[in-house]
């Protein structure tokens with residue numbers, strides 16, 4: 001009398017040639033094609049640096065909309081007296097928080113940049129005036145060979161629902177200065193939504209402490225010969241809370257920075273033109 005082992009539902013039933021039968025859903029081993037340089041672009045990692053001073057009420061709107069392409073979010077807290085940090089941790093438990101080393105937005109950004117580990121760094125305000133959904137537009141240009149990508153409110157597709165008359169005039173005047181001094185044709189200047197390759201962080205040689213850091217970044221990017229692109233960006237009104245910017249005093253600091261850092265100026269930070 002022959003006996004048959006009871007069939008094991010885990011085991012595939014053998015085929016006449018002794019091999020297990022392939023079922024639909026089984027993974028097929030595909031021969032892997034050889035990867036050549038330039039075939040498949042590797043995905044670059046992205047750090048988002050967010051300076052925040054008393055922005056607890058705005059953080060939820062901002063953090064909820066950060067796209068999945070961002071790998072790391074760094075919140076640089078400027079000794080907020082509200083629940084900025086607690087709110088950030090509540091909305092995004094993986095957020096990395098760093099404490100800035102001195103006063104001002106410039107100091108906060110430099111602290112955040114130094115802590116970032118991604119291939120690309122994106123900087124964005126915490127007040128809800130910049131829509132996180134635009135981040136992929138910046139990354140698109142970096143992925144396609146640009147080194148420094150800045151938002152522009154003054155090209156088709158961009159705009160501002162926040163610029164007051166005095167700020168708009170100031171921005172246009174400072175823009176004229178930068179275009180003359182640096183022989184360029186940028187369309188916007190005092191706007192802090194930017195992205196750049198982290199490998200160029202040293203080349204940007206940032207020293208500013210206040211709002212003039214945005215102008216310093218652009219001035220040094222131009223002087224270093226970085227490939228700069230502008231993407232349209234819509235600036236929204238800050239969602240709640242008070243502005244930290246003083247249009248006249250900060251405008252003067254931007255002007256001083258642009259003049260001091262102009263090509264050929266003795267006081268300018270040494271920038272390694274043509275090193276790349």
Ligand SMILES: Nc1nc2c(ncn2[C@@H]2O[C@H](COP(=O)(O)OP(=O)(O)OP(=O)(O)O)[C@@H](O)[C@H]2O)c(=O)[nH]1
Pocket residue numbers: 051052053054055076077078079100103104105108124125126127129162238242243244245
């Ligand atoms: N960590 C830190 N963040 C700052 C400091 N100053 C400003 N910020 C942040 O930098 C971003 C830009 O500052 P805002 O006050 O919005 O300046 P602004 O956008 O020119 O002004 P509004 O248009 O009125 O909003 C915001 O996220 C602020 O919370 C600071 O000293 N430390």
Ligand SMILES: [Mg+2]
Pocket residue numbers: 125127129238
């Ligand atoms: Mg703002």
